[in-house]
Amino acid sequence: MTITLAILFVTIALFISGRLRSDLVALLMLISLVLFGILTPTEALSGFSNPIVIMMIGLFIVGGGIFRTGLANVISRKILNLAGDNQTKLFILIMLITGVIGGFVSNTGTVAMMMPIVISLAIAAKLSPSRFLMPLAFASTLGAMLTLIGTPANLVIDGALRDAGFDGLRFFSFLPIGLITMTIGIAVLLPLSKLLDKTESESDIQKSKSLKDLANEYQLYQNLVRVRAVRGSTLIGQMMRDLELPKKYNLNVLELRRRSAGLNPLLRTVEQKQVGPDTIVLENDVLYLSGSFKQIRNFITETKSYMLDESKDDAQPTFGGKNRFDEIGIVELVVLFDSQLIGQPVKACGFRENRKVNILGIHRKKDYIVQDVGNEKIQAGDILLAQGKWSDIANLKHKTSEWVVIGEPQVEASKVTFDEKAPIAATIMLAMVAMLAFNIVPPVIAVLLAAMGMILTKCFRNVEEAYKTINWEVVVLIGAMLPMSIAFEKTGITEVIAETLVGNLGSYGPLALLAGIYIATSILTMFISNTATAVLFAPIAVRSALELGVSPYPFLFAVCVAASMCFASPFSTPPNALVMSAGRYSFMDYVKVGLPLQLIFALVMIFVLPLLWSF
Numbered sequence: 234m235t236i237t238l239a240i241l242f243v244t245i246a247l248f249i250s251g252r253l254r255s256d257l258v259a260l261l262m263l264i265s266l267v268l269f270g271i272l273t274p275t276e277a278l279s280g281f282s283n284p285i286v287i288m289m290i291g292l293f294i295v296g297g298g299i300f301r302t303g304l305a306n307v308i309s310r311k312i313l314n315l316a317g318d319n320q321t322k323l324f325i326l327i328m329l330i331t332g333v334i335g336g337f338v339s340n341t342g343t344v345a346m347m348m349p350i351v352i353s354l355a356i357a358a359k360l361s362p363s364r365f366l367m368p369l370a371f372a373s374t375l376g377a378m379l380t381l382i383g384t385p386a387n388l389v390i391d392g393a394l395r396d397a398g399f400d401g402l403r404f405f406s407f408l409p410i411g412l413i414t415m416t417i418g419i420a421v422l423l424p425l426s427k428l429l430d431k432t433e434s435e436s437d438i439q440k441s442k443s444l445k446d447l448a449n450e451y452q453l454y455q456n457l458v459r460v461r462a463v464r465g466s467t468l469i470g471q472m473m474r475d476l477e478l479p480k481k482y483n484l485n486v487l488e489l490r491r492r493s494a495g496l497n498p499l500l501r502t503v504e505q506k507q508v509g510p511d512t513i514v515l516e517n518d519v520l521y522l523s524g525s526f527k528q529i530r531n532f533i534t535e536t537k538s539y540m541l542d543e544s545k546d547d548a549q550p551t552f553g554g555k556n557r558f559d560e561i562g563i564v565e566l567v568v569l570f571d572s573q574l575i576g577q578p579v580k581a582c583g584f585r586e587n588r589k590v591n592i593l594g595i596h597r598k599k600d601y602i603v604q605d606v607g608n609e610k611i612q613a614g615d616i617l618l619a620q621g622k623w624s625d626i627a628n629l630k631h632k633t634s635e636w637v638v639i640g641e642p643q644v645e646a647s648k649v650t651f652d653e654k655a656p657i658a659a660t661i662m663l664a665m666v667a668m669l670a671f672n673i674v675p676p677v678i679a680v681l682l683a684a685m686g687m688i689l690t691k692c693f694r695n696v697e698e699a700y701k702t703i704n705w706e707v708v709v710l711i712g713a714m715l716p717m718s719i720a721f722e723k724t725g726i727t728e729v730i731a732e733t734l735v736g737n738l739g740s741y742g743p744l745a746l747l748a749g750i751y752i753a754t755s756i757l758t759m760f761i762s763n764t765a766t767a768v769l770f771a772p773i774a775v776r777s778a779l780e781l782g783v784s785p786y787p788f789l790f791a792v793c794v795a796a797s798m799c800f801a802s803p804f805s806t807p808p809n810a811l812v813m814s815a816g817r818y819s820f821m822d823y824v825k826v827g828l829p830l831q832l833i834f835a836l837v838m839i840f841v842l843p844l845l846w847s848f
Contacts (some may be wrong), residue, residue: 234724240265241717248803248820255803255813255820258708259713271720280715284677285341285764285807289711290703291680292345292811295665297702300349300659300685301694302456306348322359324365324426325419327351332368332376332415333747334666336383340373341807347373348815364430367826368422368809370511375418376813379411380404386767386796390789393771395493399787410794414834418582423828429816444558447565451594451618454552458529460520461540466538468518474510478578479607482523482532487552487593487620488561491518495633505560507622509589523593525604526550563593566636570613574635579617590621590631590821652733656691695778707810710803717771721757734777743783743848747791748839754795755835759805763796786846791838798834800827 247253263280264341266272280286311329313453316323325490327347335343351369355362377383381391381404391402434827448454462468468476478484486508506512514520521531533540542550546782568574574582579592587597595602595609596616602609613616634643661683684699693699720726738749750770758766770792778785799805803813803823812818 237266237271237720237724237726239272240269242296247811254706256709256713259531259710261660263716265689266396266720271724272716272751275718277716279719280713283715284675285715286708286712288341288677288680289807289811290344291677291684292685293681293703293708294687294699295662296345296349297699298658298684298692300353300663300702301698302654302692304350304655304658304662307655308353309411312350312354318744320358320360321423321523323354324368324423325517327354327365327369328372328375328415328419328422331372331410332379332418334653334709335373336379336411338379338429340384341811343373343376343810344370344808349814350395361430363816363818365425366427367429367809369771370806370812371422371800371827371830372419373808374800374806375414376411377480377797378414380407383407383411384797385764386793387470389764389767390774390793393775393789395786397775397779399785402819405615409485410838410842413837413841414794414798417833417837419832422826425829429818429822429827438710444563447563447618449597450838451603453487453523453563453603453618454554456523456525456603457554458522458526459554460522460529460533461539461541462514462518462520463537464516466516467538468514468536468538469516473508473512473513473514476514478532482524482528484522484528484532484606485593487521487523487591489514489518489520491515505557505622507561507589507591519700519731521554521605543815549590560622561620562626563618563620564618564626564629564668565628565637565639566619567594568611568613568615568617568636572611572613572635574611575613576610578608578610582611583620588619588621589625590619590629593620594618619739629633654690657690658687658692661690695759703797704811704814706814711807711810718766722771734773743778743787744839744843746777746781747788747842750777750788751791751795751835751839755799755831756828758796758799758846759802763799763806767792767796769836783848784846787842787848788840790846792840796840797836798831798838800812802827 240262244258247258247261248255263272263277267274267277312323312326316326327457331343331347334347347369348366351365352362355365374384377387381387381402387402387407395401473486489506489508489512491506508520520538522532527841529540532538542548542553556782579595582592584590584592592606593603594606594617595611597612597614598619616639619626629636664678664686665683667675668682669676672681674682687693688696688699693702734746734753735750738746750773754766754770757769774788774792775785778788797806800809801824803809803818803820809823809827816822
């Protein structure tokens, strides 16, 4: 027992110091428990096979799919429209929506679904996501008190009552508690959340230049026209080099879009392709041409092709296509002052041949050059707008001293959303919510089905991209902390707690005992999972009530609420851990915001619970 407590206290001290990553601290704790013979290797590793940990992995993938398909942006814009410019209203909306969802879906699942939406929401509103992410996690826990299925701890006390021969709880038995917790939570977190505002995150958001902003800056789509190679067109079957578009028409081909042969409606039907000299034009291919409308019109007439964009009289047509950067991206390059490119025309620099990218425009001092770019001679300090596949753009950063790439191409590629997949992602998300709410299949299976659905329907570029959405630090943290409850049981710590509570507080009446159980549960759940804490204390609460000859209902609700309302630690509940990395929180951030909230709930609930369920 002494060794287990010593390991626990050292672990807490390391968490608070922040000198080591939280997952490494948890692993060190786990290894120590094995080395001292407290846990067997099988017991120590049991946390990583726990359904909660597997669910978290799946939920990260589901959340990533919501982000990558742009669904998070769609939902966040609707919430932002409701809130307007009022930050207080925005905060309350996030709390309420998350709380209501948390009443019907696991709080872990709720946070995983809402987290990408809230991050997109904060970025759109030019606010720091850290201000909202911890309250988001707390709101999912507060809302879990609204229904019987909100959290496993609720089901634990329902089972304890039935096992003791009492009537079980109804679906909305928790509703009065849920309404109280939501009200108190919003009132307290509204001012406290300002302590979480990471100003550096906000400034980074404001300084970033999106791909859409970059395209607008160079006016890429003002001189862009879509031309289709319809049946009978002389374009069909020809290689791009034979068409000599730059030489004959002074036109540039930004990209080609082609319908894929697959008939599966869930898969992408239009491919985005970069055009090279050997690219062969097929029937119904759409070329995105940049240049003067006069030359484009001559090209259309001579090749018997069809213009998709509308034009009034002889004016430049209005581009009606959709900007896509999922396969092909753009990036800026600054030409260095000792570069060998200086003085050479763009078309002679070998960007297309050697680097597989096109130069679409030049930013020179205050001017933007987008017409006849190929014949323009490069000057020192020019900023070149390059276009190509994301992998080729990433290679521009390597093996050259001729230019400097502005920004991080791989980061920008990860921000691109597959908007056409948003309805599919929404369907998968709603199906997962339904399976969780109505218990159609076990929760872990529902989440894994949703994760597989996101991957198989191409909501990610590839499987590797889906794996990258998993926050392994959080997964390892929770998996390593879960076996602590086994150590508590094996060393007799839980039994000592039970005997101490009944022996010392029972003589002072039921209210004192309820307060003791609530406080002990609240303290323990800071170090082990809330579900494990509820499992340990539920039988203690029932036995204590029966020994005093009073109703066990208020005692069991005290266990449930105290186990769930733990906010002062990042690893006491999965939602707390889920937002830790994304919000860039330290252990002390949870103490600053979560501890006052936890103390307020303890004070309120100790006196409110006997009013709702009498002794």
